[in-house]
Amino acid sequence: MFGTDGVRGRTNTHPMTAELAMRLAAAAGRFFRRDQQEHRVVIGKDTRLSGYMLENALTAGFTSTGMNVFLLGPVPTPAVGFLTRSMRADVGVMISASHNPAEDNGIKFFGPDGFKLSDDAETEIERLMEAGVSLAHPQRIGRAKRIDDSGSRYVEYVKTTFPRQFRLDGLRIVVDCANGAAHRVGPSILWELGADVIPVGTSPNGLNINDKCGSTHPDLAAAKVLETRADVGLCLDGDADRLILIDQNGQRVDGDQIMGLIASRWKEDGRLAGDTLVTTVMSNLGLERFLESRGIAIERTKVGDRYVVERMRQGGFNLGGEQSGHIVMTDHATTGDGLVAALQVLAAMVETGARASDLLRVFTPIPQVLHNVRYASGTEPLDRDSVRQAIADGEKKLGTSGRLLIRKSGTEPLIRVMGEAEDQDTLHSVLDTICRAVEHTN
Template sequence: MGRLFGTDGVRGLANTELTAELALQIASAAATVLASADSGRATAVVGRDPRASGEMLEAAVVAGLTSAGVDVLNVGVLPTPAVAYLTAELDAALGVMISASHNPMPDNGIKIFAAGGHKLDDEVEDRIESVAVGTTTKRAPTGAGIGRVRVVSDAADRYLQHLATALSHRLDGLTVVVDCAHGAASAVAPTAYRAAGANVIAINAQPDGLNINDNCGSTHLESLQKAVVEHGADLGLAHDGDADRCLAVDAGGSLVDGDAIMTVLALGMRDTGELVDNTLVATVMSNLGLHIAMREAGISLITTAVGDRYVLEGLRAGGFTLGGEQSGHVVLPAFGTTGDGILTGLRLMGRMAQTGRPIAELASAMTTLPQVLVNVRVADKRAVAASPVVLDAVAAAERTLGDQGRVLLRPSGTEQLVRVMVEAADLDLAQRLADKLASTVASV
């Protein structure tokens, strides 16, 4: 069996790969690892997105936690960042979010937070996995030692009050269309934006357990782009199923991706003195245009491996205040321990309101260079990526590009794929070099 934990928790087809039995084992193991050092009775916050299988998996997770003697604070359907926040706010030993984020409805996942709402590092995940799949038995609590379950009825209100503290500027006069992906943002995102003063038009905000991410949300922007233009809105915001990411659409219906959003926020935070050491943290997948824009603005850019967990590690290591991914995960450590799509939307609109400038103008500080990504299926992704023949081909492509582009070749984190990415000022050149590299990768 491969490693259970991927780049963002345990994920798979619900009831086939991610079964109730496995969810119970993971939850019990997480309680053993994360709550064992606590003095007295430990608690765990449990939340989920609205997909149908979440009901089954929530029951299994609660059973696993309580069977290990941990009390459960059930917060219901809420975004992932809300569960992370409430884990800290309610002084819990751990938090568990049941969600497959932007994945299709049949999938589901389990994300675990340590005390304080922090994502787990690899070593802790390995310990949990070892307990979950191991054969070691321990004495189970009985009687009063078994965990109890309490519903936290004001969980959404607590999260909304927290979001209000992060508002940089009132949003009166702004009209926004928000695509909730029929997911965890469906209730709280429109409420948060309206409370901040915006005129909100909510779409895809009627979750029925089966329609999450179905041709909507941050992975399917077409309906949002159409709605923004039809309503004459100032912008559109798209969340994914668990609302930990945010992409935007300008008044003309054009995409404003995570790199452009980070550009807007970084320049604003630089101007207000909030950007510690004038430094932004992003992953290696961010467009070269972001690097150029930050350099021209006098802002340092630190790059990490792909995954918001690695962005978080980079932020914590340097005490920095802004980081994120091209995909729309944006982290503001002053207000949260993980990516928060609703918080990102509030801060982005706050910058628009503060400056009186449309989002297209603010985002124009960055020019996105053409980017070509080719996925090549291979037998051994790590061996192929380290092959001298492949490395020589990468070096040759880099010499061709000089300082007018870049090459990134990396093994996939979840599949037997090697991802070949080429950026250049000229799209045709990027495509030719990417195709040539992909051919070399496939031949090894």
């Protein structure tokens, strides 16, 4: 039931139903409530209409097993990680489908340390849910309370990650909050640090989250940057755990360039633990070559910020992330945090006086192409001989001058077909052949 980032799906369709959410919360409550002392859980959400339904269902499940519930309301995913630790909770929950459309939703769990749960913990919760859990005695049922200032607490924390000697005075910044969880806290943080803030994507109605805005649709912010002659644009996703930038020329800057900038600056300052960046197999070869030229090692994991964080914790590293814009800095946060990452970039702009276009083009990427091919439920395209043969033929054709990465999405019924190569004609030919082979399995 758990994917690469919690449980996710189309609302009111298995597994994303109120009934399952209540059972899942009861199982999680039993998993974390191992004695008779009082235990607590914090629950945050983004701005999806279905968040109300799932919030109530989760509350019912947790309180039925004796957990006290603290409702945070709409806050970014990293705020849940932060407040789980700050409020000494046993578990944190974020109701969000991140960058997915409004009709989807998801449930992410955080442990008492503020980090996302391990695969083993999720497996045990799923086992408890299937077996059925014993409910609390009527006198031990939990209580629920709404925390009205959760956003303000997070705002104050995020500002502490920005160097005290700097201000954002004189910078005109477009911030696109994707009509999501950061629609209030995002502009507030920037304004309180002195920026001239131009907000977009800050009018959620429950149905417009990520709709032609945010990190997956940066054209809105790019147009606003050009229209207002802004210095930089910040594009968050629905739960604000990822960041895509727009330079003053309206050009998109992805997570690889952001990680390259932060890693190189931290290396110069002696702040980069182990002189290593942890990223995924999706990150561009150009980033790897740039880092090596700066004496920085790169470690790759499978796709998913949770796997990046696991490797960071295992190796004692403090910087990692994904090309999609998840930037994880464990000195500051337990998960990807788009606003904390943005402040690192803005601090570099203030300190150097450089324009965004100059600062954020730290390496020349190897041409990379990604296709998403939807497949029919119940099929396994990557197990088909025809698809395997197409992939093998493609790898042979590219040789040592390029690479392929073919994988299933962890959150949607998609096969992600990615390739890198200097020869664009050959690359497109190879990818088109593989995509057709996948499509023919439907």
